[in-house]
Amino acid sequence: MKNKISLILMVMVIMVVFGSTHAQTLDWLKIHGFGGWAYAKTNGNNFLIGNEDGNWRTSQFALNLTANPYSKLSINTQLFLQSGLQQDDIELDYVFGEWAFVDAFRLRIGKIKSPIGLYSEIYDVGTLRPFYMLPVGMYYGPGLFPKSYVGLGATGNIVLNEKFEFQYDLLFGEMDFQTFKLEMPIGFNPITGPVMGKVNFTPIGREVIGGKITVLPIIQGLKIGFSYLNMDIWTSRDGGPLQRDDTIQNRVYITSGHFEYLTDFISLRSELYAINEDVKTHGGYIEAAVMFLKNWQAGVSYDWYENTTESSVERTMVKSLMDHSSIGLTLNYWVNPNLVLKASYYRVDGNGFAQPDWIHENYFAGTLEEKTNVFIAGTQFSF
Amino acid sequence: MKKITLLTFCMIVILALISGQSLAQSYKVIVNKDSSVSSLTKDQISKLFLKKVTRFTDGTSALPVDLVSDNSIRQAFSEDIHGQSVASVRKYWQKQIFSGRGVPPAEKPTDREVIAYVEANPGAIGYVSASAVTGDVKEINIID
Numbered sequence: 001m002k003n004k005i006s007l008i009l010m011v012m013v014i015m016v017v018f019g020s021t022h023a024q025t026l027d028w029l030k031i032h033g034f035g036g037w038a039y040a041k042t043n044g045n046n047f048l049i050g051n052e053d054g055n056w057r058t059s060q061f062a063l064n065l066t067a068n069p070y071s072k073l074s075i076n077t078q079l080f081l082q083s084g085l086q087q088d089d090i091e092l093d094y095v096f097g098e099w100a101f102v103d104a105f106r107l108r109i110g111k112i113k114s115p116i117g118l119y120s121e122i123y124d125v126g127t128l129r130p131f132y133m134l135p136v137g138m139y140y141g142p143g144l145f146p147k148s149y150v151g152l153g154a155t156g157n158i159v160l161n162e163k164f165e166f167q168y169d170l171l172f173g174e175m176d177f178q179t180f181k182l183e184m185p186i187g188f189n190p191i192t193g194p195v196m197g198k199v200n201f202t203p204i205g206r207e208v209i210g211g212k213i214t215v216l217p218i219i220q221g222l223k224i225g226f227s228y229l230n231m232d233i234w235t236s237r238d239g240g241p242l243q244r245d246d247t248i249q250n251r252v253y254i255t256s257g258h259f260e261y262l263t264d265f266i267s268l269r270s271e272l273y274a275i276n277e278d279v280k281t282h283g284g285y286i287e288a289a290v291m292f293l294k295n296w297q298a299g300v301s302y303d304w305y306e307n308t309t310e311s312s313v314e315r316t317m318v319k320s321l322m323d324h325s326s327i328g329l330t331l332n333y334w335v336n337p338n339l340v341l342k343a344s345y346y347r348v349d350g351n352g353f354a355q356p357d358w359i360h361e362n363y364f365a366g367t368l369e370e371k372t373n374v375f376i377a378g379t380q381f382s383f
Numbered sequence: 384m385k386k387i388t389l390l391t392f393c394m395i396v397i398l399a400l401i402s403g404q405s406l407a408q409s410y411k412v413i414v415n416k417d418s419s420v421s422s423l424t425k426d427q428i429s430k431l432f433l434k435k436v437t438r439f440t441d442g443t444s445a446l447p448v449d450l451v452s453d454n455s456i457r458q459a460f461s462e463d464i465h466g467q468s469v470a471s472v473r474k475y476w477q478k479q480i481f482s483g484r485g486v487p488p489a490e491k492p493t494d495r496e497v498i499a500y501v502e503a504n505p506g507a508i509g510y511v512s513a514s515a516v517t518g519d520v521k522e523i524n525i526i527d
Contacts, residue, residue: 030486066486071444076483094483103437113483121482128478155484157435162426165435220466264468337470337477382477 028068035061036126038378045354045372059083072100094148108153115169115212116227118258120145126380130299132342135285137305143178163218175205205231223260248278265291280308301328320370324352339381346374409459410510413520422524429464447488448500448509456512
């Protein structure tokens with residue numbers, strides 16, 4: 001797998017080197033990309049890209065192509081490669097065509113970037129955020145905001161007057177959510193009791209309808225918005241056939257609100273979300289960063305997540321698995337707007353997303369740590 | 384003491400006016416000579432260059448062209464028209480590119496190349512230094 005990724009990376013670098021020259025001569029084709037590399041260490045639990053031993057295994061690279069064969073038609077695609085602690089991935093983030101009838105109505109078809117929230121569309125682009133990682137309690141942990149959906153979408157920009165405009169997105173289709181592992185009994189030993197194992201669950205949202213509306217009021221740099229998704233949830237267990245989860249009978253709906261204020265020196269972002277009906281989860285984050293001494297940036301964040309789904313709470317003895325909160329601090333050096341060095345620290349509370357290899361074993365042994373310190377240092381770039 | 388305060392205030396006002404004037408005078412906005420557009424507000428120009436609006440008021444498709452990022456005229460244009468630094472505008476385009484929402488205007492390294500681009504493309508709109516000789520293109524009025 002690593003050889004394949006290296007080979008593809010090499011081909012991409014060659015494409016970028018030759019392609020960028022080529023793209024300048026072809027006005028209808030643009031090549032861009034982004035990536036990053038990080039070291040991550042924790043003081044015990046595994047937390048996303050970090051583990052107790054510390055590792056340099058997290059690297060990402062994406063190649064983005066935009067073609068405009070006609071003025072009203074654009075074709076967009078992005079190939080994403082990732083090497084990490086848990087697995088290596090190669091995926092097509094999106095590939096879709098867009099026909100611009102007018103500025104206020106553009107029709108999209110294909111595997112389309114999910115417009116929900118502030119960061120779904122720019123999920124892995126590290127030069128567009130202050131922290132190396134996205135807010136965990138919203139984007140990575142619960143995995144509720146996928147990068148893309150397959151289906152049909154509409155988007156538009158409506159300028160009401162000089163100082164007031166809004167953007168909208170509508171979507172219909174199917175969404176793949178992030179695969180997650182659950183530690184659960186997979187057998188029974190008459191001497192030792194239940195045998196614990198890890199099971200992969202991949203939820204899929206079917207007949208998804210939703211959208212986002214963002215208002216850009218009079219203050220430059222300010223955005224306020226609201227997103228909504230409504231869907232049937234089907235789940236595949238360890239790559240098996242898709243089935244409806246007995247505990248999720250009704251259509252699930254996710255609502256979220258977002259706020260963003262960006263200037264040359266300050267960035268402020270906050271989002272809140274809630275899932276209702278049979279799955280009950282809520283969370284959010286607040287993130288602030290300030291530039292100083294021209295190239296330096298300091299940032300602070302707080303994010304949280306709470307799962308109050310009755311069936312999930314009943315299923316586990318380890319209550320800290322239902323919660324997560326973290327305070328993050330970051331210090332960044334921006335070489336230029338396309339290249340940044342970041343050093344971030346998180347103090348994580350709860351085992352929602354910070355867990356040892358075997359949770360129940362540690363829980364019964366009394367060694368389950370609910371608090372985790374995480375250090376991440378890395379570089380991120382875009383072109 | 385009051386005199387000093389008043390004097391300082393006057394000097395600040397004068398400096399602000401001078402710097403504002405020099406900013407506005409350091410570039411001019413040009414369109415193709417066949418374009419019917421003769422004047423645009425700063426906000427209209429900003430929306431055309433950020434591709435939030437893709438047509439002129441007469442309905443023709445707009446084809447904006449920028450100077451390269453490190454050009455001082457680009458910096459003056461960005462501050463005056465967008466009210467943002469070039470770095471902030473580049474961030475805006477990063478976001479548009481990677482969310483599959485659009486790509487930035489073509490960039491040219493010199494005034495001469497911007498003028499040639501505007502001459503060659505009927506819907507083109509660009510900006511060049513105020514001192515540039517703009518033979519076969521039309522300079523437009525910028526309304527505050």
